[in-house]
Amino acid sequence: MTPDTSTPARPRRSLPPLPLVGRDGDLAALGEALERAAEGRGGTVFLVGEGGVGKTRLAAALAERASGDGWRVLTGRGYPVETGVPYALFADAFLPVLQSLDAATLQLMTRGGVAELAALFPALDVAGAAGRSASRGDPADVKARLFWTFASFVTRFAARAPLLVVVENLQWADASSLELLHFVARQIAGARVLLLCTYNDAERDVNPSLGQTEQSLVALGVARTHHLAALPREETVRLVERAFGGDGAPARAFAERLYEWTRGNPFFIEETLKTLVEGGTLEQRGGGWTGWDVQDVAVPRSVRDAVGERLRRLGAPAFGVARWASVVGGRVSHDLLATLTGLSDDALLAALDELRAARILAESHADLGSADVRYEFAHPTLRETVYAGLGLARTRAMHADVAAALERVHAEYAESHAGEIAAHLLRADARALAPKAIRYLVAAGREALAASANREAASYLAAALDLADRGEPTAGGEGWSAGRIAAELARACQRLGEHEEGLRLWRRARDEAAAIGDAAAEADAERRMGLACYWSGRYDEALAHYANGLDAARRSDDAPRAARLQVARGACLQELGHVAEARSAVREALAIAERARDYALLARVHRALLLLHAWTGPPDEARRHGERALALAESSAQPAVAWSAHWAMALLGGLTGDAAATAHHVAESERLAESLRSPTLALWSAEVAIEYASGVGDWERGLTLAEHSVATARALGQPALLSRLLVWGGLIHLGRGDLARGRECFGEAWDLAGASAAADDRTATPLDVHTVIPAHVGMAAYHLAAGDRERAIAVGEAGLAVAERSGYVAWAVHRLLPIVSEAALWLSDFDRARLYGARMREASRQLDHRLGLAWADACDALVAELTGETGRAVDMLRRAADALDAVPYVLDGARLRRFLARALAKSGDREGAARELRRVHEVLARLGAERELALTRAQIRELGGRPPVRSSSTAGAEGLTARELEICRLVAARKSNKEIGAALDISPRTVSTHLSNIFAKLGVESRGELTDLVRQRGWGE
Ligand SMILES: Nc1ncnc2c1ncn2[C@@H]1O[C@H](COP(=O)(O)OP(=O)(O)OP(=O)(O)O)[C@@H](O)[C@H]1O
């Protein structure tokens, strides 16, 4: 039934609606942001000001303007009672539109990510989401996938029509909404989206993550803050004149006084006027208003006085409804109010009419689609005043009643509204309802965990555990014992990085499991404790937990659990450098899985063996396990396992110099990452692809990929991956001779990896080997390129020490040994160089590492050349260079050939030397390896030759690469760096790097000169 909206319960004198005044400047500023967004330069604006200053009104004015221009407008609001409900703010804004799309469209707009959206917004009850769980897999990856899916939905949705999203009252936003906001705000820079976020700055500090979110986005340059001030005196006067249609001196004098009372706060102005009009002080008589001479009799002294005064005028039923509505907090449905107040239909309708006529409650327009009418307070201050008047004891009792009423209203669907119900239980005196409260709190906590809303999950679960701990006799009702709740809470803590607390909770879960003889739960808890220790670098403790877990698994005769424990143990042992023991642990897992004929498990175990052998050799063994893992992963339908096997096989291909295998497995892993819709896995694939492109000399592709991946890793908050991506990209910059850019990348990577801490204090800090070593690679490579050989050796040695200690032999061979041996050579420290060469050879043999062997050969050959054994050196250099080219590892191959040319010249074969140098020149020009190229040209001149004209067949223009030529054309078309970047999908900074290379190559000094040159030579066509 719909309430009758025509006649209020009793006739009342009411204030005419206030026209909008004094906001031209603010509207113009926001309008600009709107225009920018319309052009595809999306952004975020924080609209900030004191309570009642007019944020909502201004946002509404902007929304109206946008709608008129064909924009789509979505509005979401935060409510204080929802502070703990995951993604409440975004659910509020997006649910209506998400629910209005049919399943097929939704599938299309999310590229099959409906399950992810449903995980974020459980109320989105869609077919297709049920069958697939979005929350499988590594928690960090799940979260990235959820956020990513939502952000791409937003940009895709905005492709049809520009989108204005207004999110209001951020001071009450839940932690996950703010996290999601932070994520989305960084993804919309190129979309037709404007995010307008309002909050009350007086309350900003109640929500610490709000300040951080805003600051971070502003610092990143993707958001602006717009401060909204109260109305100035003259606008207050104008407001009164326009609202009451009077411009006489008395009205003006009144307006001046009004300004003094309210200091121009529109909400206060409005409430004061309402009090005066409703009380009959200001009265409409004949054609005009009278009563302007009111001094300060009965004039409210504060907003609260004004509101309180008006509330006192309400009838008892209306006031009762307002009280219940203030406890419900957000939008409240007609049905819920009926249940709570126990009023008859007629009485409730009359009360609601009274409240609406007094503009205390308003009908909510958010869910027009739903049959249910909903109401909310016309202004947050109204709610606060009513709520504050209730007193603590009564509010706690009323929250309990609201929870009970919600349960009744939602009936059999109550469980799927667990978050909403739990929010009230958290504020209620829940002791009285312990078993039921535990059930909803746990359900809400688990739902939040599935949506990666870890902060909220932790608070629900902690409240549940607290209740269970108070020892209510039936606290274990519905099967949720304290130990099991502790296990759930431990998961949340672990995800939040609170490992100590996680450990403590797992210990509780374990103790309870042991006490009741649940050996399987005991084994699980021990494994989790082991992992927690492992992640914080406490390997010995981790091993002790794994041993206990194995013991429990044996007692319960649980093969899969035992196998998982052995795999975890293997990883830990490997980290400790106990390679042999690591292997036997994982083999043990293999035997268990084979006996159990558990193919899904077998796939995982083979994958673990693949990884183990890829890093420690022998590669054939790794390959064998890799192939088994792939076949099993496919037959047991585990695409994520298949992905990781392909990824590891690509890595193995890279390490062993098998370009074809690398290319194949990189492509397969990229394909799977895409089909798993996982941005994180795609990044891991990209990482291997970049190093591959770097090695084979496809530097354009490598750099473009690195740039994209670095941006994504930043957006996803993946510091370890980001650090490595920066190193691999930086190495290409270094190769091109851009030392400064390389240095920048390596510096950031170094900090991200915590490499300094690793160097200072080798025992206390847990190391992420796979991040710390690449950070050393980058820095050592930089020092070598910059000519500081001693430092190159020092940093390289530090990296080698980490590799050696951890048993990751492959990391020593990959780039580190080549760098330090080269540095030793240039220092003429030949003994040291020989030593490194021998180490490289030995490790490469162990790994069957073709590239490593070629590097070892190169090292020996250079020692021979530099110690004057020219005759031997020529042969050795040629063989080593051929080997490097065969891998292919083109830059090092070409560099070695330069030394071959030198040896040839020394031995009198000038013709041969010139031939090699021409070949080197061609390769380096194609790569764009500027420094090496300059050295080569000098060497050609030394031989008395003339360096070739810098041309390459692909670009056809003075040695420009294809990309550089494209950039020349765009410069000639008068495009800015920004526009060129947008056209080529690279950053403006990369464009400017390219440009300085182009200037150097062509010997021009300005864009104008370059434009002329492009015209002259007809490259523009
Ligand atoms: N510039 C204006 N001209 C006329 N009326 C205004 C103006 N600004 C706000 N108002 C009126 O003042 C009241 C309070 O404004 P509004 O709700 O927009 O404030 P707010 O800043 O959103 O407050 P809160 O922080 O409490 O949400 C509203 O009824 C609104 O219509």
Ligand SMILES: [Mg+2]
């Ligand atoms: Mg507001």
